[in-house]
Amino acid sequence: MQRGPQVGWSSFIRSGGVYQFDTDLDDGGNFDATRATIQAGHGYAWDDRTSVSLALGYSYDGYSFSGDTGIAAIAPWENINTFSLSLPMRWGIGDNWSAFLIPSIRSTGESSANFDDTITGGGFIGAAYRFGERLTIGPGIGVVSQLEDNATIFPILIIDWKITDRLSLDTGRGLGATLGPGLALNYRANQSWNFAFGGRYEKLRFRLDKNGVVPNGIGEDKTFPVYAGCTYYISPKTNVSLIAGVELGGELKLEDRDGNRLSKEAYDPGGFLGLTFSMRL
Template sequence: MKGKINFNPTCGMIISLFLLIAVPTIAEAGKISERNAGPASKIGWSVFTRGGYVHQMDTDIDNGGSFSVNRFFVQGGPSYVSDKGTSISLAVGYGFDGYNFSGNTGFGSRNPWEDIHSLRFSIPLRWKINEQWTGFVSPTIRFTGEKEADFDNALTGAGFAGFSYRYSDSLTIGPGIGVLTQLEDSTRVIPILIINWKITDTLSLNTGRGIGATLGPGLTFDWRPSRVWSFSIGGRYERLRFRLDEEGTVPNGIGDDLSLPIFGGIAYSFTPMIRIGVLGGVEVGGELRLEDENGNTIIKENHDPAGFLGITFSARF
């Protein structure tokens, strides 16, 4: 029911794999290239930036039509780290998801939406409680919709808070909670599990930020055979929900794009603070949904697995 708070334990167990301490994510993609270049690490002021581009290849939609997507995201802002380990950042991000629908029947023939814009602001705060415990909180506000969508009706908010415990030099883990409002849907309350596990000197398992406009949890294995090269495999649950414009197929309606991207990638570090990466993979379990302005489903279809390729970058100065 709309307007209610919904605690979904099944979804929460999945989403608990994701730490959203700065701002969510690209078709997820950039998880590979930002491990060392997010907000916060050296004492004093710094500026960070990260982003990427992903092309999702054309794929068939059940019961008619096909679609492809070009996704772009960039994020940046200032950070301050005190000598006591407290950090605060202002993160500003912009995302673009350009959809291309085709077909004479089914979902594709409706051409339900085209270009989706996302703008978000977040203030991540972390503080060191003692040598083992660290706390974090991150309020976020975001606009997600077509260009002519009503601004107020395309706004959502989120808040994340929790703690991490440093068991050893190789393992940090901790609990948290997130509260997310959704366009014409129930507010979601989800558990969060923070994991940063250095399995060997070169292999690690991480949950962490994505770099795009979507919301969803991610889990990544990283192998770093040298200081400059790293190889990653992983997956994530991904969701992009947005407001449509006033003159489209469904005026002021809602679009919803859900999938599970599975990826692999390679990243190269020019310095410890500057990194670029390439990645590729396939989105499985994809679903597209078109709803009216009140969130009532008009049509919902699954789509075939879709391949994707992309590039990412991250830097801190």
């Protein structure tokens, strides 16, 4: 869980890029992926527990397949674009409770996909209780509609635990258009440096090109990345981070336009390296 925002009007911008190195597919061949994201928002905070903001985001996921068998042989997708709009809200209830609501809508698909067929929506809701100055914890749930599939429903642990003055555990933030819960363990070495270790479930589901190998089909990339990272604070409101990790339990899925499965392949653990930037105004 993120710390409360500054009182009054404020803006933020976050961006980043990740490269996933060549990863072998179970049925032969391999792929690599280049991912980039940018998100900007503007909001108002009445106090450190009550705020509302509007956030706009764009993410790019570029895949390159190589091989003569399985999914790699047909290279069913290449460049995935995601546009998102969300309205994060947070408010205090009494002295110790806080509630959270984040409705969102997004479009995820290849450039030539029919726009109307790329749209999904949903949100996250939760509540947390503050047990003194060091621990805030509570349950949450995410519900997000899926292209040609049932809505995804998943639990979220909202936590902000200051284990010591330097060590903390909190709800981790993902990169880009993927969705799913996560956790991050942080070590604040000093005012300038923070080190983290974390993991999260990620799922990216998208509409394919209307003129592609599977016209108007569905692609999916599901994985559980674990990572280590270091963050340098240029100022209290501006930081850059270097992250490195491994994608575990990865799986690619290809479906027709109605959501009927055509192919599913697991892939080996794949390394990734990334850089992120964050600034509040």
